[in-house]
Amino acid sequence: MGISFKVSDADRAFITQIVDRAATIIPDMDKLEVKMSLTACHANGCPLRLADMAEADDFNLLHDVGGIHNCINRRTGKIDGLFRPRFAAPCHAEAVE
Numbered sequence: 001m002g003i004s005f006k007v008s009d010a011d012r013a014f015i016t017q018i019v020d021r022a023a024t025i026i027p028d029m030d031k032l033e034v035k036m037s038l039t040a041c042h043a044n045g046c047p048l049r050l051a052d053m054a055e056a057d058d059f060n061l062l063h064d065v066g067g068i069h070n071c072i073n074r075r076t077g078k079i080d081g082l083f084r085p086r087f088a089a090p091c092h093a094e095a096v097e
Helices: 010-024 031-043 050-054 058-071 093-095
Strands: none
Touching: 010 031, 010 050, 010 058, 031 058
């Protein structure tokens, strides 16, 4: 089974907004690669609070954009290592507590 890039139109619009904003801070960033990393993360096991991320200050936005892009497994679409995005949606166990 391959990586899913299936997200809603609204989520795709937020991801584009996030990447466009990050690109104004890091002008040599490859927007397509970063957009694919964020989409893969969101669609493959680590859903993001995209609306909150789009409104984040520059420091927190770049923390998650850079961390996701650097830690995404390009074969599975999952985050490798110990990185957890600040704007990750709470998993079910966290929401119950």
